[in-house]
Amino acid sequence: MTERQTPEAEAQAIKVPEAAGGWGSLEGIAATELSQRAGPGALETLRHLNKPDGTACTSCAWIKPPNPAAFEFCENGAKATLWDLTSARCTPAFFDKLTVSDLWGLSANELEREGRLTEPMRYDPATDRYVRATWDEAFAAIGSRLKAIPAQAMTFYASGKAALEPSYLYAVWARALGHNNLPDSSNMCHETTSVGLKKVIGSPVGTCQLEDLEQCDAIFYLGQNPGTNSPRILHPLQQAVKRGCKIVAFNPLKEAGLVEFINPQSPLEMLTGKATRLSHLYLQVRPGGDIAALMGVCKHVLARAEREAGLLDHAFIAQHTHDFDAFRAKVETTGWEALEAASGVTRAEMEAAGDVYADAKAVIGIYGMGLTQQVHGSEAIGLLVNLLLLRGNIGRPGTGCSPIRGHSNVQGQRTVGITEKVSLAPVDKYLDVLGLETPPQDGHNTAKFLEALLAGKNRVYLGLGGNLAMAVPDHGRVHAAWRNMDLTVHIATRLNHTHLLPGKESWILPCLVRSEEDIQASGNQFVSIEDSFSHIYSSMGRRKPAGEHVMSETAIICELAKASLPENPRWRWEEWRGDYARIRDLIAQTFPKEFADMDRRMHEPGGFYRGNDARNRIWHTQSGKAEFTDPTVLNAGPADDGADTLRLITLRSNDQFNTTVYGMNDRLRGLSGERTIALMPPGEISRLGLVEGQRITLVTATDTTTRRSVAGLKVVPYDLPAGTVAGYFPELNALVPLGLRDKLSDTPASKGVPVRIEP
Numbered sequence: 001m002t003e004r005q006t007p008e009a010e011a012q013a014i015k016v017p018e019a020a021g022g023w024g025s026l027e028g029i030a031a032t033e034l035s036q037r038a039g040p041g042a043l044e045t046l047r048h049l050n051k052p053d054g055t056a057c058t059s060c061a062w063i064k065p066p067n068p069a070a071f072e073f074c075e076n077g078a079k080a081t082l083w084d085l086t087s088a089r090c091t092p093a094f095f096d097k098l099t100v101s102d103l104w105g106l107s108a109n110e111l112e113r114e115g116r117l118t119e120p121m122r123y124d125p126a127t128d129r130y131v132r133a134t135w136d137e138a139f140a141a142i143g144s145r146l147k148a149i150p151a152q153a154m155t156f157y158a159s160g161k162a163a164l165e166p167s168y169l170y171a172v173w174a175r176a177l178g179h180n181n182l183p184d185s186s187n188m189c190h191e192t193t194s195v196g197l198k199k200v201i202g203s204p205v206g207t208c209q210l211e212d213l214e215q216c217d218a219i220f221y222l223g224q225n226p227g228t229n230s231p232r233i234l235h236p237l238q239q240a241v242k243r244g245c246k247i248v249a250f251n252p253l254k255e256a257g258l259v260e261f262i263n264p265q266s267p268l269e270m271l272t273g274k275a276t277r278l279s280h281l282y283l284q285v286r287p288g289g290d291i292a293a294l295m296g297v298c299k300h301v302l303a304r305a306e307r308e309a310g311l312l313d314h315a316f317i318a319q320h321t322h323d324f325d326a327f328r329a330k331v332e333t334t335g336w337e338a339l340e341a342a343s344g345v346t347r348a349e350m351e352a353a354g355d356v357y358a359d360a361k362a363v364i365g366i367y368g369m370g371l372t373q374q375v376h377g378s379e380a381i382g383l384l385v386n387l388l389l390l391r392g393n394i395g396r397p398g399t400g401c402s403p404i405r406g407h408s409n410v411q412g413q414r415t416v417g418i419t420e421k422v423s424l425a426p427v428d429k430y431l432d433v434l435g436l437e438t439p440p441q442d443g444h445n446t447a448k449f450l451e452a453l454l455a456g457k458n459r460v461y462l463g464l465g466g467n468l469a470m471a472v473p474d475h476g477r478v479h480a481a482w483r484n485m486d487l488t489v490h491i492a493t494r495l496n497h498t499h500l501l502p503g504k505e506s507w508i509l510p511c512l513v514r515s516e517e518d519i520q521a522s523g524n525q526f527v528s529i530e531d532s533f534s535h536i537y538s539s540m541g542r543r544k545p546a547g548e549h550v551m552s553e554t555a556i557i558c559e560l561a562k563a564s565l566p567e568n569p570r571w572r573w574e575e576w577r578g579d580y581a582r583i584r585d586l587i588a589q590t591f592p593k594e595f596a597d598m599d600r601r602m603h604e605p606g607g608f609y610r611g612n613d614a615r616n617r618i619w620h621t622q623s624g625k626a627e628f629t630d631p632t633v634l635n636a637g638p639a640d641d642g643a644d645t646l647r648l649i650t651l652r653s654n655d656q657f658n659t660t661v662y663g664m665n666d667r668l669r670g671l672s673g674e675r676t677i678a679l680m681p682p683g684e685i686s687r688l689g690l691v692e693g694q695r696i697t698l699v700t701a702t703d704t705t706t707r708r709s710v711a712g713l714k715v716v717p718y719d720l721p722a723g724t725v726a727g728y729f730p731e732l733n734a735l736v737p738l739g740l741r742d743k744l745s746d747t748p749a750s751k752g753v754p755v756r757i758e759p
């Protein structure tokens with residue numbers, strides 16, 4: 001039997017997080033084991049990170065400013081870069097020692113720790129091993145296989161790191177083969193933004209610029225963890241707070257980065273340990289509670305507007321928005337009790353947030369995965385936009401809506417044609433510029449690819465980076481089907497578990513990282529990337545490659561395309577490979593609005609801005625105006641089935657980049673040691689008769705025709721709303737059913753999954 005704790009003991013047991021930034025981060029870098037494992041000169045690479053002449057960081061997609069700080073990188077950017085620059089090598093000798101079945105038993109950290117891949121490897125089913133091959137063998141074998149399989153049975157996935165040049169050619173190659181099956185990591189991430197934000201303001205990307213953060217009076221900050229996932233944003237947030245801007249956070253977890261911040265580059269703050277308190281209000285919503293919480297904020301603002309003339313921007317609403325009356329009516333008929341129940345926060349908290357909003361002249365909305373990875377994520381984004389529209393908080397200085405993107409070039413891949421939707425592909429331009437006929441039918445996004453895979457209809461998988469089999473939901477079903485494919489090919493820097501689910505034929509092709517030099521016929525090549533703020537800039541690597549056989553992503557794509565496509569005088573793969581400026585010319589011709597004169601402009605400090613019509617109040621929506629959303633539900637999660645279930649949210653630790661796990665230390669949450677944990681509020685732990693440290697099994701409590709479970713999770717008390725359990729991605733992905741995804745965009749709902757604890 002389990003013992004109950006006293007409330008005091010429970011409070012004691014809750015982990016107390018420390019301030020983001022601060023000593024931990026600089027100390028973190030030089031003294032790390034990572035630093036020691038990186039080859040000589042790695043710290044020099046860090047010094048040039050995000051500088052006009054340097055390498056663009058491969059970690060998050062936060063802007064690379066025109067006037068960079070002395071060190072324009074953060075703890076986690078340093079980790080990502082040092083991880084890339086390890087001196088460890090995963091050579092053919094390593095693969096000789098272990099079968100693929102043996103390798104599968106290693107952890108993600110153990111696999112990636114072997115270091116950089118150095119030679120093309122072919123899977124040998126007879127010995128269940130990957131064996132060394134030459135590039136010529138790889139290109140010939142893959143090329144002839146692709147020629148023999150119908151294009152509709154192929155899927156070409158892209159993870160959001162690859163730069164604009166290889167991404168552009170990757171999409172061209174897929175379409176030249178005859179398919180639009182081009183899923184992207186974005187499909188598991190901000191696709192809700194690409195579809196949901198576009199629906200309401202006509203822009204699939206954020207409207208803010210850095211100067212807006214310098215002029216706003218309030219920031220509504222929802223479902224994003226800046227201290228870990230985009231730490232460089234903490235500097236402008238700290239500046240904003242210092243000049244009086246108020247931050248209102250919505251998050252089930254008290255994330256340290258949103259609570260307070262010590263600037264690691266300020267000697268005074270470092271010396272005194274004096275942190276800036278960041279959030280003025282912190283609404284600890286229950287999972288999916290944002291729709292109701294934002295409605296409550298709007299309800300209070302609308303009530304105040306009855307008494308205060310001029311509080312609403314009536315001129316803006318009349319001229320620029322659609323369907324305001326329906327939303328207002330919904331707000332008026334929805335009572336506070338329903339809003340409190342669905343949001344998990346009190347009326348007083350929603351009213352306090354409403355006052356911050358109403359008293360601010362310029363407001364910005366910022367959000368991340370807490371909003372996008374929900375069954376009704378698009379509606380949650382719609383509600384945030386509703387709030388902004390009430391006072392004309394889009395399209396004037398200091399205002400706007402700002403999704404924080406994940407991978408460093410994930411937004412850019414979409415801009416240069418990685419999309420499964422024919423309507424978003426530059427069909428006419430492809431024909432003009434390349435004589436390329438785009439296949440007429442829409443292709444697979446990530447969810448549709450998985451459905452095709454499960455139905456036995458997808459025969460080829462090609463991955464431009466990423467670790468898709470681990471990043472997706474429903475591991476049990478997906479992994480069982482993955483090995484049935486005829487051909488799997490991975491363009492990768494390091495070994496991961498997706499590589500260990502070989503199809504009948506399988507290849508691992510080793511590629512350069514961004515900080516390495518990329519010597520082609522015309523010399524060392526630049527590449528370009530686009531950040532969360534739609535700025536495009538160059539990135540140049542200077543380090544020696546990890547091995548003499550390692551090729552660039554662009555070169556690999558050109559060679560594979562050549563080997564698998566009929567000859568065409570307009571497809572000059574050799575010439576494009578030799579000089580990436582020629583690829584930029586193609587991008588500029590294919591997307592003239594965004595990329596005119598790209599090859600010259602990408603060297604401007606801070607990059608060039610490709611513009612955003614919504615920022616100028618030009619709305620490319622169905623109505624031609626910004627659209628108010630009339631919510632169909634009050635909670636963004638799946639419908640409550642009345643059963644006694646908990647809602648699971650899956651999170652990143654401070655010591656991982658997606659499926660890459662650097663270590664076991666989640667510093668900012670005060671957690672360390674292991675990742676197989678279930679964070680639960682103390683009240684829930686005692687209510688369920690559990691004790692701290694006990695091992696439990698979580699079972700998915702929806703779509704129970706398939707059993708989904710994860711065993712051996714350690715119970716850790718944590719400050720969370722009632723009914724919530726939290727744990728790490730990707731360890732808990734087996735619990736997320738593929739069927740649970742945002743209604744509009746198909747983004748898997750990795751937050752708010754109904755689960756039960758198995759006795």
Ligand SMILES: Nc1nc2c(c(=O)[nH]1)N[C@H]1C(S)=C(S)[C@@H](COP(=O)(O)OP(=O)(O)OC[C@H]3O[C@@H](n4cnc5c(=O)[nH]c(N)nc54)[C@H](O)[C@@H]3O)O[C@H]1N2
Nearest residue numbers: 076223224225229250287288368369370406407652657658
């Ligand atoms: N160091 C590091 N940096 C990264 C990454 C990484 O793994 N490591 N990954 C990159 C990628 S690809 C991405 S997409 C981004 C992801 O960055 P984030 O958008 O921050 O994603 P998550 O880590 O999933 O955290 C989501 C946050 O939402 C909160 N949350 C969960 N459910 C809800 C809810 O219902 N409502 C609200 N309001 N909040 C909720 C969680 O508590 C958490 O703070 O980071 C990028 N940057």
Ligand SMILES: Nc1nc2c(c(=O)[nH]1)N[C@H]1C(S)=C(S)[C@@H](COP(=O)(O)OP(=O)(O)OC[C@H]3O[C@@H](n4cnc5c(=O)[nH]c(N)nc54)[C@H](O)[C@@H]3O)O[C@H]1N2
Nearest residue numbers: 159185188189465466467471491494496650658659729750
């Ligand atoms: N439950 C749950 N699931 C999630 C999420 C969640 O919050 N919860 N988040 C989702 C999100 S937001 C995302 S973006 C996806 C991430 O999904 P992915 O983008 O597919 O996964 P990553 O872990 O970023 O991929 C890591 C691998 O990429 C390769 N790699 C690293 N750098 C490079 C490079 O420069 N070039 C090439 N070619 N390869 C490289 C290495 O082999 C490494 O092992 O996961 C999604 N899955």
Ligand SMILES: [Mo]
Nearest residue numbers: 189190406407
């Ligand atoms: Mo992401």
